Amino acid sequence: MIRFEHVSKSYPGTSRPALRDVSLEIDKGEFVFLIGASGSGKSSLLRLVLREERPNAGQVWVLGKKLSAMPSRKVPYFRRSLGVVFQDFRLLPNRSVYDNVAFTLQVIGKSRGYIREAVPDALKMVGLQGKAARMPHELSGGEQQRVAIARAVVNKPAILLADEPTGNLDPETAQGIMSVLEQINRGGTTVLMATHAAEVVDRMQRRVIELMSGQVIRDERGGAYITQAMPIVRQPEEGVA
Amino acid sequence: MRLGLILKEAFGGLTKNASMVVSVILVTFISLTFVGVAVLLQSQITSMKDYWYDRAQVQVYFCSAIDQGGNCLQAAASDEEIAAVRTELETAPLAAYIESVEYLSPEEVLAETREVLADNPVVDTLTPELVGAIARVTMVDPANADIVVESVAGNAGVESVEDQRAYLEPIFNILNAASAAAIGVAILMLIAAVLLISTTIRLSAFSRRREIGIMRLVGASNGVIEAPFVLEGVLAAFVGSVLAGGALVAIVQFFVRGEIGATLGGTGLLVGVGDAVSIVPVLLLIGVVLAGLSASVAIKRYLRV
DSSP states (O other): OEEEEEEEEOOTTOSSOSEEEEEEEEOTTOEEEEEOSTTSSHHHHHHHHHTSSOOSEEEEEETTEEGGGSOGGGHHHHHTTEEEEETTOOOOTTSOHHHHHHHHHHHTTOOHHHHHHHHHHHHHHTTOTTOTTOOGGGSOHHHHHHHHHHHHHTTOOSEEEEESTTTTSOHHHHHHHHHHHHHHHHTTOEEEEEOOOHHHHHHHOOEEEEEETTEEEEEETTOOSSOSSOOOOOOGGGOOO | OHHHHHHHHHHHHHHHTHHHHHHHHHHHHHHHHHHHHHHHHHHHHHHHHHHHHHHOOEEEEEOOTTOOSTTOOSSOOOHHHHHHHHHHHHSTTGGGGEEEEEEEOHHHHHHHHHHHTTTOGGGGGOOGGGSOOEEEEEESSGGGHHHHHHHHTTSTTEEEEEETHHHHHHHHHHHHHHHHHHHHHHHHHHHHHHHHHHHHHHHHHHHTHHHHHHHHHTTOOHHHHHHHHHHHHHHHHHHHHHHHHHHHHHIIIIIIIIIIHHHHTOOTTSOOHHHHHHHHHHHHHHHHHHHHHHHHHHHHHHHHO
């Protein structure tokens, strides 16, 4: 589903690379936490998956497509199979909840009939039925993030990327968001979530990939935020014995 | 659905940046008005040239008894001298360039002069001896008048040879200069319009960077993202072009046909409202294409960065 092969990424004007020789593979239907200190390369990794950036070395494969070989004009169509959620929600402040979610479908040219079916479904999935007519500023942070999630999944993407989706929320609200993400994951969507929230990672007991200075230092199934086990650095090219 | 969305976005942008949009409209309006004026001046010049050059003749003035200039020696041109000139005009090689020659004897010239200057007491003092005969040469192509002038000017008994087009040159020079000035202003204003449209579009894109970001994120194709901005520029320029077209028709109707027509006492040769109307589609095309191109380049560059 997502495969990194010896991926390195550095930005112009910085000496330290954002990612250094990262190799990893995420399978369909997995729920993966991406953890690490600020600047450890989590966001760069997500941007590479979205093809907002291209690696300086190595290959990124997403949904069976080699992103470096993808022409720019095909990128929009590729992105339609990804959903993205951010820490700062990124809603359109002058549009209602319904319109924010419908906007995604409108700009990719879905029919009016499809939108009328899909938007209420997505709102129901995130628990916002009945709030379709509200404006974003009338909602709490948790509700705004639910709108953002509804917008990300309304087009039924194969992969959901979440960049610290609970970063601006209190632990209780964060828990609500996590159960929405879990539910989406149960529906078959692969979820890759970058986070700092230790309690969230500890409670979920899912696969954890930890980055430090642009390198994968731990890839643990059913892991916690701070590992009790020895760090395992998985290196797929040497084969799993 | 998508078309509706694009239109909604475009109109949203227009209302958000109202002052910039008004300036785009005004600049396109003025620049295209100058383009139209330049085109109309050129067609005015062409129609006047066609009309007057066809009527411009070469006049050969023969000596009268009192003339001293040219080849005259204070003696009227003799019949032989006149006949020699007429023969030269009516045989090859000159005959090929000449459509017709009209010969006026001194008496006929005097009669014509009296007619033209009927109110002037000076004509009463004129006698046939004081005026010379005239040969009026109508050219097949007035541009070849020099050939006749050069061939005949040296003949005995010829006072002077005159190409009437020389009288018209200053008028056409003025009109040509005015037309060139209009084209110059038009080009400068069009450059200003293009730059202003680019800036407006970038400003509009900046004010909608949230929407653009989300559109790119969810996989809107570049066409869908760019279309509202291009449409915004095109709509503003279209309004400016329509105003320019209206101004041009009004200029012709009220200034050219009205003011100038009244001064000249006739509008036969002047450009008409029909000419102005036929230029309007050209102005619309220039405005829309120019705006579309500059807006599209501007938004593509904005999105790439």
